[in-house]
Amino acid sequence: MIHDESNQIKTATVDTVLAIADETGHSPGQIAIAWVLAKGTLPIIGPRTAEQLADNLASVDVQLTSEQLSRLDAASAITLGFPHDIVAASAASLGGGKHELIDTSIRALR
Amino acid sequence: MRYRIFGNTGLRVSTLALGTGNFGNGWGYGADKEEALNIYTRYREAGGNFIDTADQYQFGQSESMLSDFIASERDDIVLATKFSLGDSPEAGLQRTGNSRKSLINSLEASLKRLKTDHIDLLWVHMPDGVTPIDHIAKALDDLIRSGKILYAGLSDFPAWRVATAATLAELRGWSSVSAELVTVRRRFADRQISQRGIWTGTRFGRGDT
Numbered sequence: 001m002i003h004d005e006s007n008q009i010k011t012a013t014v015d016t017v018l019a020i021a022d023e024t025g026h027s028p029g030q031i032a033i034a035w036v037l038a039k040g041t042l043p044i045i046g047p048r049t050a051e052q053l054a055d056n057l058a059s060v061d062v063q064l065t066s067e068q069l070s071r072l073d074a075a076s077a078i079t080l081g082f083p084h085d086i087v088a089a090s091a092a093s094l095g096g097g098k099h100e101l102i103d104t105s106i107r108a109l110r
Numbered sequence: 111m112r113y114r115i116f117g118n119t120g121l122r123v124s125t126l127a128l129g130t131g132n133f134g135n136g137w138g139y140g141a142d143k144e145e146a147l148n149i150y151t152r153y154r155e156a157g158g159n160f161i162d163t164a165d166q167y168q169f170g171q172s173e174s175m176l177s178d179f180i181a182s183e184r185d186d187i188v189l190a191t192k193f194s195l196g197d198s199p200e201a202g203l204q205r206t207g208n209s210r211k212s213l214i215n216s217l218e219a220s221l222k223r224l225k226t227d228h229i230d231l232l233w234v235h236m237p238d239g240v241t242p243i244d245h246i247a248k249a250l251d252d253l254i255r256s257g258k259i260l261y262a263g264l265s266d267f268p269a270w271r272v273a274t275a276a277t278l279a280e281l282r283g284w285s286s287v288s289a290e291l292v293t294v295r296r297r298f299a300d301r302q303i304s305q306r307g308i309w310t311g312t313r314f315g316r317g318d319t
Contacts, residue, residue: 046129050148
């Protein structure tokens with residue numbers, strides 16, 4: 001085991017995964033994998049049985065709604081700390097008062 | 111199963127990679143060879159082509175089992191393995207960590223166990239806290255030039271070290287690290303649900319991996 005429920009964020013994350021699993025009728029593992037897939041990243045599944053593999057494989061057909069993804073993201077959000085917090089708080093000044101009108105690049109910055 | 115391009119490599123890999131840390135019983139738990147073959151075969155039948163192992167997984171047994179499974183279709187799969195944690199509890203100082211010597215020792219042992227002459231993607235499994243990233247990146251570049259590995263990745267490294275490796279590679283004309291892997295296994299067992307593990311790559315620079 002690599003992560004356990006050692007803090008409130010992890011517990012809230014698991015709670016949200018379980019809630020969405022319950023709502024959608026998919027397994028919690030499928031919700032977790034579909035969440036990773038929705039991020040554009042490549043999940044590496046690690047089944048120990050053929051039954052677990054079948055469950056994992058079915059996750060490619062799970063379509064999470066933007067509302068569900070937002071809930072998962074919110075529940076798992078971590079505090080980034082300095083300098084991200086002060087930069088975020090300075091958004092209006094950095095954007096000349098028009099920061100909300102600027103379409104920012106989706107590409108990672110160097 | 112659909113396919114995605116792996117980072118900025120052009121390599122086509124299935125949406126789900128198959129982690130094989132449960133192939134074998136060297137850790138005291140896992141799938142026996144019959145069950146492992148069953149998992150492998152069903153994954154392949156579903157269209158999966160991206161197999162992930164490590165020298166450490168079940169202390170070499172995962173790689174050894176895979177060698178039989180992949181033998182007839184080696185070129186059709188993308189084979190990833192890792193080094194740094196050692197292939198046995200007795201691995202000692204020269205087959206663990208991130209040094210070039212550990213890298214060469216571990217890679218040669220993995221090639222023998224996997225019965226192949228190259229690894230498609232070699233991960234540095236975890237940072238050892240002492241080997242500088244420029245040493246690591248150069249050693250990986252040398253192996254790519256030699257043809258023993260095709261791509262390299264950093265697993266569970268801090269983002270700034272991945273960024274440093276990528277920047278050095280770009281400036282010095284080395285083959286860049288192609289991928290970053292982050293371990294995010296979550297356990298549901300305590301919540302009356304069977305344990306599930308997922309590993310993901312995260313976004314870095316030019317590619318999502």
